[in-house]
Amino acid sequence: MARAATTADAFNAVAEPRRRQILDVLAGGERPVNDLVRTLGLAQPQVSKHLRVLREVGAVDVRDEGRQRLYRVNGHALKPIHDWVKDYERTWSERFDELDVVLEELKEKEAGDGSSE
Amino acid sequence: MARAATTADAFNAVAEPRRRQILDVLAGGERPVNDLVRTLGLAQPQVSKHLRVLREVGAVDVRDEGRQRLYRVNGHALKPIHDWVKDYERTWSERFDELDVVLEELKEKEAGDGSSE
DNA sequence: TTTACATATTCCGATATGGGTATATAATGG
DNA sequence: CCATTATATACCCATATCGGAATATGTAAA
Numbered sequence: 001m002a003r004a005a006t007t008a009d010a011f012n013a014v015a016e017p018r019r020r021q022i023l024d025v026l027a028g029g030e031r032p033v034n035d036l037v038r039t040l041g042l043a044q045p046q047v048s049k050h051l052r053v054l055r056e057v058g059a060v061d062v063r064d065e066g067r068q069r070l071y072r073v074n075g076h077a078l079k080p081i082h083d084w085v086k087d088y089e090r091t092w093s094e095r096f097d098e099l100d101v102v103l104e105e106l107k108e109k110e111a112g113d114g115s116s117e
Numbered sequence: 118m119a120r121a122a123t124t125a126d127a128f129n130a131v132a133e134p135r136r137r138q139i140l141d142v143l144a145g146g147e148r149p150v151n152d153l154v155r156t157l158g159l160a161q162p163q164v165s166k167h168l169r170v171l172r173e174v175g176a177v178d179v180r181d182e183g184r185q186r187l188y189r190v191n192g193h194a195l196k197p198i199h200d201w202v203k204d205y206e207r208t209w210s211e212r213f214d215e216l217d218v219v220l221e222e223l224k225e226k227e228a229g230d231g232s233s234e
Numbered sequence: 235t236t237t238a239c240a241t242a243t244t245c246c247g248a249t250a251t252g253g254g255t256a257t258a259t260a261a262t263g264g
Numbered sequence: 265c266c267a268t269t270a271t272a273t274a275c276c277c278a279t280a281t282c283g284g285a286a287t288a289t290g291t292a293a294a
Contacts, residue, residue, distance in 0.1 A: 001283055002282060002283095032270080032271090033271060034269095045273080048272050049273085051272095052272080067271080068269095069270080069271065
């Protein structure tokens with residue numbers, strides 16, 4: 001078995017830096033493919049291929065407008081990533097460190113109240 | 118060129134579901150390899166290999182204890198993922214939708230104040 | 235030191251990748 | 265209908281993958 005397909009889920013789709021770039025550009029609003037080609041300096045076929053992957057995991061939606069295809073972000077597909085990673089935020093966030101201090105103080109105070117001290 | 122190496126960055130490392138599982142288990146505290154093997158029902162070599170990838174992107178740290186190696190999460194490596202994805206939260210979060218409504222109302226009120234209406 | 239246990243590494247094979255180039259499809263304009 | 269523009273797909277290739285099995289390394293116990 002090889003690595004999971006990039007289309008398997010959002011985690012895989014977004015592991016590719018170019019695809020994150022594409023999403024970042026699209027975050028600024030709906031864009032036709034050629035816009036992305038120019039903005040990102042990539043070849044048109046690669047952009048289309050990346051967009052396909054993003055479409056397959058639901059991270060972008062398309063809309064036909066004449067001979068152009070307008071792509072836009074659909075952030076819902078990214079929610080699982082956010083949900084997963086946010087639980088690790090406490091590891092690096094100072095806010096959580098401070099919260100730990102407060103909780104520790106509370107615990108000590110409580111212990112002091114209840115017992116002989 | 119093939120897909121970027123899994124060790125290229127945290128995004129790639131974490132695209133593999135088994136590695137997320139490993140991190141999820143380690144989130145409960147320091148564990149030796151065999152613990153993970155038993156808990157996750159994976160073969161020992163694959164666990165060691167996944168741990169190597171996680172080590173290379175800095176998502177876990179190791180500590181030697183006798184003949185065991187104790188692994189623990191180092192969430193700092195996941196911060197870039199959180200930082201990237203959190204900007205898309207507004208796309209799905211109702212809180213942001215409500216904020217949009219409020220902002221829209223404010224904008225209308227202001228327009229009403231300033232002009233002839 | 236010989237054995238046993240814990241973990242890491244190596245080698246294999248099947249597979250999907252992502253870039254490049256050429257080409258197909260689709261819609262518009264003349 | 266033909267040319268042009270916009271996008272998608274097909275094909276090729278070099279590469280890294282992940283799992284499985286066997287083996288190497290390292291530490292502790294007998």
